[in-house]
Amino acid sequence: MSERRPPAPQSTRPRVAMLVTHIRAEEKLLREALVVAGLTCDVLLDRELRLDLLADAGQAAPNGRPWREYEAILIRTVSQSRGLLAALVLEGWGLRVINRYETAAICADKARTTLTLARAGIPQPAVRLAFTPAAGLSALDELSYPAVLKPVVGSWGRLLARVRDAEEAEAILEHRQTLGGYAQQVVYAQEYIEKPGRDIRAFVIGERPICAIYRASEHWVTNTARGGRASNCPLTPELVSLCERAAAAVGGGLLALDVLEAPDGRLLLNEINHTMEFRNSSAPTGVDIAAAVAEYVREAVLPVRARAE
Amino acid sequence: MLAVQEAVLCPMCDATQEISADAMLNELIACGDCGGELEIVSLQPLRLELAPPCEEDWGE
Incomplete structure (x- = not known):
């Protein structure tokens, strides 16, 4: 997806932070991809955060570096409540947070997701x-x-x-x-939607789906966290259109959309995840999802650099 | 085959864990013997602890 470029000298690389609860396969892949994309990536632990709510981004992150030196903060916490609150605070200080707080808050709450998609006319159960x-x-x-x-x-x-x-x-x-x-x-x-033994997980970068998998299981719950098997799902025009509209409705970003195939053939948007897990999805789709995420982060920080220079 | 950095014991079952050379601080690994989820809490020296249990708000 992204052409590998020679690494920039360390001193000129935009610096981003990745906020994590701990390092899983995804965070390891992302850190490597961010470095390949020409960024410096500091890993910060949510358990070590001490945020002075009455101060600003001049205060130090857990590693001692002032928050304002980060051109973006990628929220990858497995704890949704910590990630949301951190995004709220950091965005309030004027920092670029990925995903944006409002997008994450909508996706973290199924009622808010349903309402937001309904207002946008997205088909759902x-x-x-x-x-x-x-x-x-x-x-x-x-x-x-x-x-x-x-x-x-x-x-x-x-x-x-x-x-x-x-x-x-x-x-x-x-x-x-x-x-x-x-x-x-x-x-x-x-x-309850009678699925054909599978659902669809589509990966969206910005507002554009880059790949999708089927998650198949004999159990009606098809999450790969619950043993669902992943295989490539073609990006049909109908699926692409649904994903683009749904992603736009929640504000776009790095999103994993869960889609159900109804017995009448309609595609229904089920849920949107704002801290996507993708370790099992690059192999079946042939898409380097970590590299695509890193490229999105790199493009997001470029305007920041341009403004500063 | 992974390059092995150094061996360390699982704090749960004492089985030897082989940690790859590209291991990261705070990385989660699974013990091949007891299946326990472990976190690398120090790289120099190498030290493992039981990973925190899954919380209600954890997820995607």
């Missing part, structure tokens, strides 16, 4: 939001069974439940009330 088990059961009756209960905030297929009837739904909602915090008590109920 029917959804009901309710705040009590009783209202949730009524909402599920409207959707009809089977249906899917999801945490409003959550990932990796955690705590998803496919409920086949009101008895199952009642049990799940009762457990959520007893075991969960308030976020778990919000009822986000989604129409």
Whole structure:
């Protein structure tokens, strides 16, 4: 995707930070790709952050370097709450944060994602939001069974439940009330889409999809974190159009879009992930996703450099 | 074949872990014996700790 260029001298390289919870395969690939793209990349740990909310970007990052010396901060925290708050603070100081706070905040919250996509006219499964088990059961009756209960905030297929009837739904909602915090008590109920044993994960850079995979599984939850198998998915004009519109609706950036194939052939946007995992996706697609991300970051910092010079 | 930097023991099961030469600080690795998730908390000297358990807000 990106042509490898000879590395720039260390002193002239734009400096970016990658904020992480720890280093996974993705962060290792990204750091290498950022260096190949001609950037200097400092890795910062979210566990070490101490942010003075009454001061500005002149304060030191955990490595002692003033935050304002970074031309971009790539948020790669596995902790969504830490990543969101860090993005909010750093962006408030005028720093370039990737992904932008507003985009990440929309994607981190399934209710906000649904609303944002609905306003943009993006096709998606029917959804009901309710705040009590009783209202949730009524909402599920409207959707009809089977249906899917999801945490409003959550990932990796955690705590998803496919409920086949009101008895199952009642049990799940009762457990959520007893075991969960308030976020778990919000009822986000989604129409169950009978998938063809797979879903689609499309990778978007900016607002353009660069590749996609099928995630196949005998289980109805097809996340690769839950054992879904990845294979290449062609970027059809319909898929490209859906991804471009959905990415634009949430503000664009580095995004992984989950798409469902409905039995009637329609493509439905299911979720958008703002801290994409891609370790298993470059091989089947033949696309160097880390290099594409690094190129996006490099292009984002170039205007900053131009302004400074 | 990975270039091995140095061997270190899993803090959970004492199995020897071979760490590649390009290992990064705070990188997660899995113990081949017990399957425990480990974090490289020091490169010089090489030291491993159990990785923090998955939290409710972790994800993509």
